[in-house]
Amino acid sequence: MAGWAIAVxxxxxxxPNLPADRQEEAKQLxxxxxxxxxxxxxxxxxxxxxxxxxxxxxxxxxxxxxxxGSALTENGTVEMEASIMxxxxxxxxxxxxxxxxxxxxxxxxxxxxxxxxxYLAFSGAEKFAKQMGVETVENDYFITQxxxxxxxxxxxxxxxxxDYRIPQVGYESCGTGVQSPIHMNGLPISIYAPxxxxxxxxxSEGRCAAATSTGGLLNKRMxxxxxxxxxxxxxxxxxxxxVSCTGEGEAIIxxxxxREVGAVMEYKGLGLQEAVDFVIKERLDEGKAGLIAVxxxxxxxxxxxxxxMFRGCATENGFMEVGIWE
Amino acid sequence: xxxxxxxxxxxxxxxxxxxxxxLEPREAALRRILQIGVSALNxxxxxxxxxxxxxxxxxxxxxxxxxxGSVLTTNGTVEMEACIMxxxxxxxxxxxxxxxxxxxxxxxxxxxxxxPHIYLAFDGAExxxxxxxxxxxxxxxxxxxxxIERLKQAKEANRxxxxxxxxxxxxxxxxxxxxxxxxxxxxVGCVAVxSLGNLAAATSTGGLVNKMVxxxxxxxxxxxxxxxxxxxxISATGIGEAIIxxxxxRDVAAVMEYKGLGLKEAADYIVHQVSPKGTTGLVAVSSTGEVAMPFNTTxxxxxxxxxxxxxxxxxxxx
Numbered sequence: 023m024a025g026w027a028i029a030v031x032x033x034x035x036x037x038p039n040l041p042a043d044r045q046e047e048a049k050q051l052x053x054x055x056x057x058x059x060x061x062x063x064x065x066x067x068x069x070x071x072x073x074x075x076x077x078x079x080x081x082x083x084x085x086x087x088x089x090x091g092s093a094l095t096e097n098g099t100v101e102m103e104a105s106i107m108x109x110x111x112x113x114x115x116x117x118x119x120x121x122x123x124x125x126x127x128x129x130x131x132x133x134x135x136x137x138x139x140x141y142l143a144f145s146g147a148e149k150f151a152k153q154m155g156v157e158t159v160e161n162d163y164f165i166t167q168x169x170x171x172x173x174x175x176x177x178x179x180x181x182x183x184x185d186y187r188i189p190q191v192g193y194e195s196c197g198t199g200v201q202s203p204i205h206m207n208g209l210p211i212s213i214y215a216p217x218x219x220x221x222x223x224x225x226s227e228g229r230c231a232a233a234t235s236t237g238g239l240l241n242k243r244m245x246x247x248x249x250x251x252x253x254x255x256x257x258x259x260x261x262x263x264x265v266s267c268t269g270e271g272e273a274i275i276x277x278x279x280x281r282e283v284g285a286v287m288e289y290k291g292l293g294l295q296e297a298v299d300f301v302i303k304e305r306l307d308e309g310k311a312g313l314i315a316v317x318x319x320x321x322x323x324x325x326x327x328x329x330x331m332f333r334g335c336a337t338e339n340g341f342m343e344v345g346i347w348e
Numbered sequence: 349x350x351x352x353x354x355x356x357x358x359x360x361x362x363x364x365x366x367x368x369x370x371l372e373p374r375e376a377a378l379r380r381i382l383q384i385g386v387s388a389l390n391x392x393x394x395x396x397x398x399x400x401x402x403x404x405x406x407x408x409x410x411x412x413x414x415x416x417g418s419v420l421t422t423n424g425t426v427e428m429e430a431c432i433m434x435x436x437x438x439x440x441x442x443x444x445x446x447x448x449x450x451x452x453x454x455x456x457x458x459x460x461x462x463x464p465h466i467y468l469a470f471d472g473a474e475x476x477x478x479x480x481x482x483x484x485x486x487x488x489x490x491x492x493x494x495x496i497e498r499l500k501q502a503k504e505a506n507r508x509x510x511x512x513x514x515x516x517x518x519x520x521x522x523x524x525x526x527x528x529x530x531x532x533x534x535x536v537g538c539v540a541v542x543s544l545g546n547l548a549a550a551t552s553t554g555g556l557v558n559k560m561v562x563x564x565x566x567x568x569x570x571x572x573x574x575x576x577x578x579x580x581x582i583s584a585t586g587i588g589e590a591i592i593x594x595x596x597x598r599d600v601a602a603v604m605e606y607k608g609l610g611l612k613e614a615a616d617y618i619v620h621q622v623s624p625k626g627t628t629g630l631v632a633v634s635s636t637g638e639v640a641m642p643f644n645t646t647x648x649x650x651x652x653x654x655x656x657x658x659x660x661x662x663x664x665x666x
Contacts, residue, residue: 112593118564119470139556139563140589144445144470146562208464239465245472246465247444254571254595272466276438278571281595282602289606307438 024320025338026063028223030055030076032086034269034312035206036330036346045346047085052334052344055079059223060336069223069231069264070108070131077104077127077233080219086332088219089125090164092237094173095244100164102237103251104130105141109230109259109318116251119144122158123151127235130251132156141251164237176209176241204329206310207239207270211329218250220257220266224316226338230264232257232280239271249274254281262287263294265315269328273309277301283315293317298325349545349637350655351389355382355402355538356641357412357649359585359629364646364664371663374411374649378661381405382651385538389655395540395548395581396434396457403430403453403550406536412649414536415451416490418554420499421561426490428554429568430456435547435576435635442568445470447490450483453552456568458482467568490554502558535567537574537583537631543655545635549574549581549597556588566591571598579604580611580634586645590627594618600632615640 030052059076067075081089092100104126105116115134118141120126132154133142142150151158204211218236225231234257236250248271249256258265258280265280274280282305286297294317302313302325312326314333322335334344357374385402393401407415407430418426430452433440441460444467446452458480459468468476477484535553551574553567565588566573573584575597582597591597596618603614611634619628619642629643631650639652646664653659660666 114593116564137560138589139560140592141564141569142560142562143564144562146560149561243463243465243468243472244475245468245470247442247467247469252467252569252571253592254569254598258595272464275466275570276440278575278595278598281571281598285595285599285602286606289602 024228026224026226027316027320027322027335027337028056028059028063028072028221029314029316029322029324029333029335030059030080030219030221031266031268031312031314031324032080032219032332034326034331035211035310035328036332037212038204038329039212048332048346049344051083051085052332056334056336056342056344059221063223063225066226069225069229070106072223072225073221073231073233074106074127074131076221077219077235078125081125081127081235084166086219087237088235091166091169092164093240094165094169096241097244098170098173100161100237101244102126102164102235103247104233104235105251105253105257106130106134106233107231107253107257107259108134109261109264112260114140114253116141116253117143117147118247118251119245120147121161122148124157124159127233129154129156140253172240179210180241206328209240218256218268220268220314222264222266222314222316224264224318224320228318230259230262230316230318232259232264232266234266254278256280258284260284261318263315263317265313267311267313268331269311269326270309273306274311277305277307277309279305279311279313283313294321295323298323301325302327349543351540351542352633352637352639352652352654353382353385353389353398353538353540354631354633354639354641354652355385355406355536355650356583356585356629356631357406357536359643359645359648361626361645362647362649362663375661375663377409377411378649378651381409382653382659382661385540386653389540389542395542395546396432398540399538399548399550400432400453400457402538403536403552404451406538407451407453407552410492412536413554414552417492417495418490419557420491420495422558423561424496424499425561426487426554427561428452428490428552429564430550430552431568431570431574432456432460432550433548433570433574433576435578435581438577440466440570442467442570443469443473444564444568445562446473446477447487448474448484449477450485450489453550455482466570498557506558535573535585537585539576539581539583539631539633541581541633541635541637547576547578547581547633547635549576549583551583571595573597575601577601578635580632582630582632584628584630585648586628590624594623594628596623596628596630600630604634611638612640615642619644
């Protein structure tokens with residue numbers, strides 16, 4: 023019997039000039055979340071419970087872009103989204119446009135378990151949250167000083183970058199002191215906020231699950247939905263695997279990235295790492311993204327085609343790794 | 349190889365004894381709208397333009413569950429969603445929670461072409477529509493007496509269900525059974541391919557009768573209800589929650605690509621072997637001009653045509 027495996031991520035697309043102390047902070051958070059998941063797996067919690075538990079932790083910590091610490095919309099508010107999928111039975115739940123729900127992933131789980139639907143958004147989702155009695159807070163709970171700063175920089179960069187697809191020179195004057203020409207989603211990498219957190223797990227019964235949560239794209243238009251709540255794009259779990267993606271949301275959606283890993287395993291018979299490599303290489307066009315994945319045989323894998331992805335993974339036989347760069 | 353086009357007006361438990369006064373207007377509309385699509389293809393309009401044009405017509409027709417004639421939420425309101433995708437570039441656009449935009453599919457197209465995003469919803473989508481100067485109208489425009497009646501029946505059925513069944517269980521995740529069988533209509537959609545193999549897909553819907561406010565179905569989810577790449581274009585209809593889970597539209601294309609199946613084989617496989625019975629129908633065209641319109645429900649309002657003169661308009665299995 024293959025053992026359990028778990029992977030977590032805190033977003034793809036990292037500033038190569040990220041200060042060492044921020045890198046350390048991130049690695050510590052990833053380690054802590056990984057250990058939470060490992061303890062839960064050792065207590066025989068099911069995959070679906072573990073992914074929810076771990077993503078709740080990532081949402082609650084303000085470091086990454088989800089829950090508290092979410093990237094801000096163009097209006098300076100927070101609109102969060104999340105999705106969760108249980109590989110056995112492929113039930114799923116998703117939410118978008120949340121503004122007061124403390125843990126979006128748990129609301130997504132309730133949509134899956136306690137509603138006749140799979141996806142609720144905006145005021146309907148908030149109403150459902152009240153009916154379910156989940157913990158809610160004022161919108162400014164989610165807003166951090168860091169993100170207010172980032173929004174300011176993004177707006178400055180916006181006024182300089184005319185065509186977001188073409189890297190521009192001259193953005194040094196936006197105050198970020200950027201040397202590198204790397205862009206993601208139209209923003210210089212130094213102010214780009216990696217877009218999500220996620221967790222994938224296979225438990226010792228071979229059941230896979232996946233969960234993803236985000237505040238979305240920095241400076242996004244109100245009402246913009248990214249890949250994270252879209253089953254098949256940002257999140258997928260089936261018999262064979264569990265996948266959570268992060269990066270340029272539009273590229274992930276077009277590439278139906280999360281489902282793609284499962285599809286090539288199912289229809290082409292590829293193994294997990296092969297499938298992940300294939301999808302990252304062949305299904306992203308010019309898009310920049312990353313993903314984590316587990317298989318029902320206890321494997322764990324990740325891949326990304328951008329500069330860095332905050333991630334961690336562990337398997338029952340004692341393997342554990344936390345990293346940012348290639 | 350010539351062009352091909354297929355469109356649908358929803359799959360569901362359409363009773364075989366549907367009275368003529370309910371059947372004929374729909375089949376007549378399908379015939380008329382098919383002709384509009386055919387003329388556009390003959391005039392060498394791009395498939396992307398054709399699918400948008402056809403879906404606009406279906407939205408404007410009050411007999412289908414999209415645009416005018418959309419089914420109602422549990423609050424008696426209209427929340428429409430739509431999605432469009434271009435096969436070559438895989439560019440796409442989607443909207444949800446639209447209540448005043450006359451043609452949601454055109455709003456989806458604007459999202460695709462005028463923003464760096466793919467998907468806008470609710471207030472954000474409505475605001476964008478106004479920015480773009482799209483035609484908007486009072487919400488009452490979309491609401492028909494038929495749908496007010498459907499909602500009433502759905503609520504009554506719900507009440508009965510609550511009396512006799514235990515609290516909602518996950519296995520019960522299916523539609524409320526409604527006495528009026530033809531109310532289980534999912535969507536409208538259109539797929540088209542031109543003689544060069546360019547593909548496009550578009551889908552539009554009012555969603556599920558008596559749905560919770562804020563409920564999003566499969567239609568705006570790329571890979572679930574709508575998909576197009578260089579192999580094929582798909583628009584699906586049926587029970588949204590099932591279509592999402594099975595990533596129906598993407599899987600038809602994936603099976604073609606990864607297992608080398610032809611369009612009909614691939615579409616049949618997904619609809620008849622993979623999707624649960626009673627949940628799914630779709631229309632599909634391939635880059636080589638094939639057409640497929642499988643469904644595992646009682647019926648699906650549909651029509652198709654190919655440049656060599658073949659046409660078909662039907663509701664149940666032939």
